[in-house]
């Protein structure tokens with residue numbers, strides 16, 4: 001049994017310690033907002049926060065996540081239907097297309113804004129390496145600026 | 152109208168109501184037990200007792216916004232209130248067969264343009280039935296009734312839809328109802344109904360289906376195309392495996408979790424047979440295409456006038472010139488972000504399938520064939536797809552998932568790894584084309600011939616015979632689809648045109664890749680037109696303008712893009728532009744791409760695009776599709792290529808098949824022209840002009856004409 005803290009709630013998980021956190025979140029804990037895209041740490045669809053930092057959960061063995069504060073897209077806002085400013089900008093600018101990459105995008109953007117509240121375009125270029133095959137990048141950039149008040 | 156470009160200032164109709172207009176989960180079950188059933192006015196419209204209006208948007212929304220656009224059309228004509236509207240996707244029903252397409256599927260950029268008229272009729276019929284019910288109740292003439300905001304009104308009488316629905320449902324459908332053409336929502340930027348669930352993790356894709364007691368499956372397919380499963384050494388089989396399923400060319404492991412299934416497969420020693428393709432390479436396949444062109448046996452699906460005679464007469468003539476060039480495009484992968492997956496539960500003679508699919512009819516056919524069950528016993532729940540781009544029209548992964556589910560007594564979710572996805576795609580076919588044209592002394596285009604050699608998607612995916620030796624899919628984007636004359640070569644004014652095809656089969660699986668044949672034809676035609684312009688000593692924009700004298704609509708699109716991009720005006724130092732015009736899926740698109748090449752490295756600075764899709768139902772969705780399509784087009788043009796070595800795909804994931812990222816995305820400036828002509832498609836329309844506009848810009852910058860993709864191979 002591995003003890004996990006996800007979105008402020010403690011869980012005991014019965015899975016091998018080398019299992020990537022991604023699959024534990026999705027299958028053992030039903031947190032399907034975190035997506036599988038490549039399993040190789042390249043696409044960012046599986047991005048979650050580990051103690052406030054954006055990590056690609058397909059590359060984090062379960063054992064390494066024990067004791068950390070894990071936050072998934074489901075726990076980004078308080079959960080009463082009120083969204084973070086970032087998520088609201090995503091709606092305001094109608095960012096998602098298919099939407100599959102967007103949980104990871106938003107988690108990466110949230111970590112960026114925490115570290116760099118007023119990001120420049122260069123900051124966004126460097127931090128936002130998630131892949132979106134639908135090509136929503138212009139709106140991702142605009143929505144980050146909008147949430148940061150740096151339009 | 153011109154699309155608003157300042158994203159941050161844009162306001163959307165319906166954002167305030169976004170909390171109300173929701174997309175119903177496509178679970179297949181109509182209503183929970185005990186809840187009052189809705190009154191069904193026709194297959195598209197039913198009214199709930201609480202006054203909400205359920206609209207079936209008969210397409211699968213892949214993120215192109217078709218559910219919202221189709222619901223807007225229904226809502227306007229019905230006279231409903233947008234905040235009362237609930238939208239759901241279609242189940243299997245002959246009423247939802249795409250008009251003119253003959254199956255239930257989402258492809259070909261058909262959704263909004265094919266459904267616009269039938270949906271308005273369905274909504275008009277429902278509206279008239281509500282009026283009929285009200286008129287009968289109040290004993291007033293139908294003509295005295297008006298419908299708006301979810302209510303019928305006549306003098307002092309008024310009633311909401313919910314109140315009238317039961318009476319209205321009794322009337323038969325109206326055969327040829329009068330359409331009002333109300334435009335309250337249509338034409339406005341309306342906030343998409345699917346978006347709120349996509350920002351907080353609620354959106355359920357195929358991969359997110361969770362069923363009680365569900366098991367997971369991983370698959371390993373024969374890496375070499377054409378090779379078969381020979382055997383599996385099961386002595387080391389992990390005890391985690393609930394079932395090991397052997398298919399003719401693959402092995403599937405089923406376990407409690409995906410990680411266990413995948414790990415168990417990796418540890419297994421699986422032998423695949425040798426294949427006649429064992430040593431084949433991309434270069435061999437290209438050599439086949441070239442040899443076939445050299446052989447000179449062609450089908451001629453497109454012929455107008457006598458271009459071949461004009462070309463041979465022009466050879467060696469002093470006052471004419473003949474220009475020829477050979478172009479080549481590579482195999483491409485789709486790389487939808489959600490890998491192939493399918494969930495199946497078989498119990499007794501009943502089979503339930505949850506799948507992110509573009510092809511509902513095809514999925515049903517495949518399921519009938521594999522299970523041997525009748526259609527009534529197969530229930531398909533199409534889920535939201537995480538990208539499709541044509542790949543999710545295929546049913547290979549559905550068949551595999553059914554086989555896996557047959558082996559265990561539990562529901563099974565089959566998930567492909569990204570490696571399986573890249574190595575077992577139905578790729579955009581690689582093509583080689585020889586272009587030739589005759590120019591008069593004063594630079595007039597007198598004859599144009601494209602000879603194309605490559606595989607046939609029709610033959611490969613459907614097993615259809617070629618149509619008189621050719622595949623119509625390979626000629627998409629060559630002639631006009633917007634109904635104007637002249638229209639043999641887009642809308643260019645050249646009477647003598649031929650398109651010839653040398654069918655070159657391949658063992659590599661090929662399929663529909665966003666915009667299909669037009670994706671390479673745009674590159675061939677619009678790069679070559681640029682070559683002709685330079686040979687004629689004419690500016691490429693002016694050269695096209697001259698060819699569009701009898702096509703005011705295409706001319707307007709070209710001029711809009713050029714004017715907005717400031718074509719021909721002085722550019723920042725080191726910046727260069729290329730232009731291209733395409734005519735695909737019933738829409739006209741012109742693009743000007745501005746680049747710079749600092750230190751020999753290509754930088755795309757700005758893309759200006761004009762589109763005429765007749766009318767824009769939801770203008771913001773048109774803008775979004777242009778932006779996204781251009782990113783995908785740039786990615787393919789600059790960087791993407793699938794290689795075949797030893798009979799198999801060499802790439803395997805995003806690290807060796809790189810697709811465009813945020814940092815490389817230029818400013819994209821979209822302009823919508825409302826010509827009021829027939830609706831055109833949008834989802835694929837942006838792609839074909841990207842590669843030629845970019846290659847033409849590179850020529851302007853460097854003098855280097857790049858005739859094979861991806862461009863990065865040559866920079």
Ligand code: FES
Pocket residue numbers: 035036037038039040041042043044045046047056057058059
């Ligand atoms: S799935 Fe983890 S980075 Fe792609």
Ligand code: FES
Pocket residue numbers: 096097098099100101102131132133134135136214488537538
């Ligand atoms: S919105 Fe489809 S992959 Fe990003």
